[in-house]
Amino acid sequence: MSDKPVPARPTVDLKSFTPARVALGRSGASLPTKPLLDFTLAHARARDAVHAVFDAPHLAAGVRALGLAVAEVRSRVADRADYLRRPDLGRQLDAASAAALADGITAPCQLAIVIGDGLSAAAIHAHAVALLQSLLPLLGAGEAVAIDHVVVASGARVALGDEIGAIIGARMVLMLIGERPGLSAPDSLGAYLTFAPRPGLTDAGRNCVSNIHKAGLSHDEAAHKIAWLVREGLAREVTGVALKDESADRAPRRIGTALPE
Incomplete structure (x- = not known):
C-alpha cells in the first residue's frame, strides 16, 4: 500500500457532482444572500407546481395530435384543497366519469395509458406529450403493443389508474403523473x-x-425503460417487486411467452 498522502479536495468540488445544496458558504452564522434567495425561489416554484391549474383539454389535444383517442375523467375531489387534504378521494373516479368510461368500452385491451396531474401539473404539461412521442415508436416496433385507451384524469393519485384499468379491462396500465x-x-x-x-x-x-x-432522466431514456417494462411485464404477467428493471442488460421476451422452467 502506498504511503503517498491523498490530496485534499475542497468541499466546493461536490457542486460538480450534484444539484443538491452543498458548499453554500456562510455569512456570519447565516447563509449568504444569494443561496438564501435561490432557496426561497425554489421553494416558491415547488409550491406553485403543487397548486398549478391542470389544463386537461389542452393536454388531451396534444395527445390526440399523436394519433391517439383520448377520454377525460375526474376523481372524486372537489378542488385542489380537497385533493391535498383527502388523498383517498384522488384514488377514486367520480360516478359520472366511471359511468362514461364504462359506456365507451367495447372490448378488453392490452395497454391503457392514464395521464394524471398528481402533485405537479407543471410536470405533466412539460413532459407528458414529449415522453409519449419517444415511447410510441418503441411500443409500435417489432411485436407491437396495442394502446387502445388513453385517459386524461384530473385530481388524480397513482392508484386512480387501478380503477380506470379495471373498468377498461386493461391487462396493464401505464400511469404518467x-x-x-x-x-x-x-x-x-x-x-x-x-x-x-x-x-x-x-x-x-x-x-x-x-x-x-x-435535469434528470431524459424522455428517450425514460421511454426505453418504460417500453422494456411494458413488454417484459406483459410477457411475465407481473409487475412490481417481482419484476426487476433490467432494461440496460437485455431485451425483453416476446409478449405471452412463458418463463423458462
Whole structure:
C-alpha cells in the first residue's frame, strides 16, 4: 500500500457532482444572500407546481395530435384543497366519469395509458406529450403493443389508474403523473406500471420510472425503460417487486411467452 498522502479536495468540488445544496458558504452564522434567495425561489416554484391549474383539454389535444383517442375523467375531489387534504378521494373516479368510461368500452385491451396531474401539473404539461412521442415508436416496433385507451384524469393519485384499468379491462396500465415537487425539480414526472390493475392494489404491485425532467432522466431514456417494462411485464404477467428493471442488460421476451422452467 502506498504511503503517498491523498490530496485534499475542497468541499466546493461536490457542486460538480450534484444539484443538491452543498458548499453554500456562510455569512456570519447565516447563509449568504444569494443561496438564501435561490432557496426561497425554489421553494416558491415547488409550491406553485403543487397548486398549478391542470389544463386537461389542452393536454388531451396534444395527445390526440399523436394519433391517439383520448377520454377525460375526474376523481372524486372537489378542488385542489380537497385533493391535498383527502388523498383517498384522488384514488377514486367520480360516478359520472366511471359511468362514461364504462359506456365507451367495447372490448378488453392490452395497454391503457392514464395521464394524471398528481402533485405537479407543471410536470405533466412539460413532459407528458414529449415522453409519449419517444415511447410510441418503441411500443409500435417489432411485436407491437396495442394502446387502445388513453385517459386524461384530473385530481388524480397513482392508484386512480387501478380503477380506470379495471373498468377498461386493461391487462396493464401505464400511469404518467406529476411527482411531488422537490426544491431542485418542481416539474418531475413519474411513470407507474401495473399489471392486472384493480382497486385495492398497493405500490408493491407497481414498477416506477421516476425523476423524468430536464435535469434528470431524459424522455428517450425514460421511454426505453418504460417500453422494456411494458413488454417484459406483459410477457411475465407481473409487475412490481417481482419484476426487476433490467432494461440496460437485455431485451425483453416476446409478449405471452412463458418463463423458462
